[in-house]
């Protein structure tokens with residue numbers, strides 16, 4: 133493929149970022165777990181959904197405005213939480229924050245930010261929603277302090293990531309023996325009152341994505357986390373809405389409702405955790421069905437085109453988040469590049485809406501997509517189809 137120097141789509145940005153980033157940092161951003169089946173499936177699964185456009189609808193005005201958690205946003209496109217934006221550009225999360233704000237996108241900030249949450253939110257224009265992503269620590273005081281700071285700084289929701297009791301094994305990082313450059317700091321841990329004896333060095337709390345990286349991550353994170361001691365605990369210490377990130381099933385969606393969460397993000401962590409997990413666009417419909425109108429459903433994973441966003445919205449997502457595309461933009465040109473990534477996707481979404489005959493977000497529903505029939509059928513004892521299969525098998529005997 134002929135990639136333009138002036139990127140015209142997310143693939144161009146990916147290509148440029150790969151060329152300018154040090155190979156270790158590139159590997160860390162790019163990699164999925166093990167054989168990367170889920171990482172690739174997140175993207176290719178979108179291709180198996182096709183569109184059903186309607187014509188002659190007066191599409192002279194297109195609006196992507198919608199509401200998320202009851203607040204107006206210009207677009208359903210947001211920035212997913214990613215560790216260490218300074219691996220892409222020295223302006224790091226501050227640059228991403230300016231880009232998100234310019235695009236009217238919600239930004240979710242990672243616990244493992246290389247810029248403090250206060251600095252990140254200060255780059256916003258006041259109308260941008262910032263959500264704080266949390267990993268819960270064995271030492272709950274550490275997590276509680278992060279929550280207090282997020283409340284004070286003006287974050288409007290907490291996003292609890294639940295798919296990473298331990299980091300997935302990313303072979304590229306293991307081969308590269310990847311270690312983040314030693315000058316980077318995890319600035320959310322810089323306050324000595326926040327973390328005992330943590331000086332904010334990346335190597336301290338989140339060592340690297342190498343073999344020891346997972347161990348260090350695991351050693352600090354609370355692997356005993358459960359709905360009770362995780363969600364109920366968090367609810368008991370804060371009034372902020374709680375969104376659970378990493379939900380892939382109807383069952384867990386029902387539990388999220390029962391535990392008073394405000395939303396769930398259908399996510400498999402960009403294929404970086406459990407390799408072999410379903411693509412998120414394939415998992416979305418069951419979560420949407422279980423959610424009904426009780427809880428908002430968002431998704432991330434593999435979104436590289438505006439038409440991917442359109443498909444996710446059609447299948448019931450209220451907002452769609454992107455991670456790697458923004459990091460690639462950041463690597464290309466700091467805040468301008470991160471904004472370019474969002475703007476490219478935004479304009480592609482608007483064009484997909486126009487060409488499908490949908491003028492606003494509310495009009496986008498499942499009638500605009502062809503879903504692949506029986507793409508994945510879960511094999512589980514007790515499931516209806518399993519019983520039917522068994523009957524068929526028995527009949528053959």
Ligand SMILES: Cc1cc2nc3c(=O)[nH]c(=O)nc-3n(C[C@H](O)[C@H](O)[C@H](O)COP(=O)(O)O)c2cc1C
Nearest residue numbers: 161212213214215242293401402433434454455456
């Ligand atoms: C480099 C990188 C770092 C990430 N760090 C975090 C993190 O700190 N917290 C988190 O909840 N998810 C993290 N994620 C997962 C993303 O939030 C998101 O679920 C996923 O990457 C979305 O897929 P996409 O990259 O295909 O858009 C990270 C992903 C990448 C690529």
Ligand SMILES: CCCCC(=O)C(=O)O
Nearest residue numbers: 215244296338349401404
């Ligand atoms: C130590 C940071 C972990 C970030 C993360 O979630 C990821 O790399 O996927």
